[in-house]
Amino acid sequence: MSQDIACLHHVWVKYDDVVALEDVNLCLRAGDFVSIIGPNGGGKTSLLKLLLGLVKPTRGSVEVLGKTPEQARQEIGYVPQQVTLDKHFPISVWDVTLMGRLGRIPLLKKYTAEDHDLAADALQKVKLYDLKDRHISKLSGGQQQRVLIARALVTNPKLLLLDEPTASVDTEIKRDIYELLVELNTQMTIVMVSHDIGVVSSYTKTIACLNHTLVYHEEKHITPEMLATTYQCPIDLIAHGVPHRVLAPHQH
Numbered sequence: 001m002s003q004d005i006a007c008l009h010h011v012w013v014k015y016d017d018v019v020a021l022e023d024v025n026l027c028l029r030a031g032d033f034v035s036i037i038g039p040n041g042g043g044k045t046s047l048l049k050l051l052l053g054l055v056k057p058t059r060g061s062v063e064v065l066g067k068t069p070e071q072a073r074q075e076i077g078y079v080p081q082q083v084t085l086d087k088h089f090p091i092s093v094w095d096v097t098l099m100g101r102l103g104r105i106p107l108l109k110k111y112t113a114e115d116h117d118l119a120a121d122a123l124q125k126v127k128l129y130d131l132k133d134r135h136i137s138k139l140s141g142g143q144q145q146r147v148l149i150a151r152a153l154v155t156n157p158k159l160l161l162l163d164e165p166t167a168s169v170d171t172e173i174k175r176d177i178y179e180l181l182v183e184l185n186t187q188m189t190i191v192m193v194s195h196d197i198g199v200v201s202s203y204t205k206t207i208a209c210l211n212h213t214l215v216y217h218e219e220k221h222i223t224p225e226m227l228a229t230t231y232q233c234p235i236d237l238i239a240h241g242v243p244h245r246v247l248a249p250h251q252h
């Protein structure tokens with residue numbers, strides 16, 4: 001498992017006058033599990049969208065599975081940030097999971113037996129097959145997050161991208177989701193944006209720090225220097241919605 005899954009070469013992303021990414025270089029290899037940490041607005045979602053071909057580099061190049069990101073998109077699973085599910089819309093766990101196949105079936109055609117098999121397989125992987133007929137609103141936050149992961153798995157992706165998958169769940173459910181991702185990582189390469197810097201290193205193989213520029217040493221250890229460079233002040237942990245908690249000066 002050593003071939004390149006995705007490579008970004010000297011990539012810049014600019015939205016009008018906002019520079020989101022500056023000269024980012026990154027190569028992901030088969031079997032990687034990379035966590036991307038960094039402050040709000042640091043360009044993490046932009047990096048995932050580059051890999052999906054939803055954002056184009058202003059400068060530089062992006063290659064995924066030896067193709068352009070657009071060509072590779074069918075082989076990428078994506079769990080976006082903050083998906084809000086309409087609690088009143090009549091849709092079951094099974095329906096949401098099958099929606100991951102929508103890009104694969106021709107317009108106005110029905111799902112095939114293969115689509116159904118893949119949805120069943122994805123729900124088994126996230127251990128929710130028994131709840132497949134339940135209305136999506138009748139699940140806990142952590143179960144809903146697992147359904148969204150199942151929806152991303154129905155294309156049998158080689159690369160799974162997750163944007164803050166544990167943003168709105170408690171510590172125990174976070175652990176369950178991370179453990180699930182560790183299991184999925186035996187079958188696919190994973191890139192996950194996270195604000196949980198206190199815990200991600202226990203689960204992911206490597207950590208990249210992104211604040212417009214990327215610091216990536218292909219290691220799982222985050223040094224205080226890396227954090228200080230990325231967050232531009234000493235910090236201990238990141239809470240969702242709060243850019244960072246600044247360490248109080250030591251009292252001697």
Ligand SMILES: Nc1ncnc2c1ncn2[C@@H]1O[C@H](COP(=O)(O)OP(=O)(O)OP(=O)(O)O)[C@@H](O)[C@H]1O
Nearest residue numbers: 015018019020038039040041042043044045046047
């Ligand atoms: N479509 C867009 N148009 C204009 N500016 C954008 C657009 N998308 C992102 N930006 C800007 O680019 C910068 C990087 O945004 P991005 O969403 O990639 O950061 P992020 O690290 O994912 O942030 P967060 O942790 O808050 O989700 C921000 O300043 C943001 O306002």
